[in-house]
Amino acid sequence: MPKVGMPDIRKPQLVQATMNVIERVGLHGASISLISKEAGVSTGIINHYFGGKQGLLEETMRAILREHSREITTALKQLSPDAHYQRINAIIDGNFNGFQTESEVVKTWLAFWSYAMHDPQLHRLQRVNEKRLISHLKIELKTLIPRSQASSVAHGIAALIDGIWLRGALNPRGIDATLARTIINDYLDKQIWYYDNLQG
Template sequence: HYFGAKDELLLATMRHILAELTADTLRALGSANSARERVSAVVAVNFSDIQFQPETIAAWLAFYVEAQKSSAWRRLLKVYARRLHSNLMSGLTGILPRAEADRAAEATAAMIDGLYIRRALKDGVPDAATAIALVEDYLETKLGERRKQ
């Protein structure tokens, strides 16, 4: 009734989801005490109870699909991707050299997006704890490799 088409409803939904994600991320980053905590805060927010719900995950999957067909949607997806990358870099650059931090941020973002897609394709309740553990395992492996050098 309030939206002219399904696309307008999905776009409004995604803007709302992204606004919540941004606000939650800023709060989490504000309470992080170290570079490593900043990275973990970004990961945790992306899999929070508010974000990692079946309805939100379904909206993300529809958003990814629409972004392949529409330049306006693609721009919004790029804004999200740049913001996620920047938030991850805010912690990773305090731990790793810039080039390595950039690669780690890209891989971490890909894992987050990939876990949303995987969750969307499965039945059952989303398992945020497992998703967080997988991303954190990657980060610990990456940071452990750096410590050994």
């Protein structure tokens, strides 16, 4: 976490610089020197406020996760609380549209995922994000399928989101949001049909 006193205007500037450098040279090549040059600040400022590259990477991922959460929350607020199927699609779309598909964000996400396996703090951030996704999905699914099965289907949708996003991120053509929704909706529709017929 950045120290108290870090000018608010500097945080987004340094976060953007970090993503830009990761996009160009990858995480391992993203040195404090390159990031500070990109942001137009001294390396001392980064070391002072973030404690170095690790702290800056954590703040960068927190910023991405905050924006991710904000976009999904905003989309959900625009829908009726009873529009559960549409709300699930808003959650899906939040992972495949807008900010989350910008090139520098995608490459930072990929770096974050690989790095999180070996770093407890980054792993914790990943777990928080995963739990938030599952929680959002379960709230909506409980009205469409038996409550006892909502967690299992939520994890299935989350796995599809992660897998499709990863495949798209590694594809030179990028992430296909329409295809993602089609695949995930096909899974969701089959689950709803199955449990409807099981009860019937």
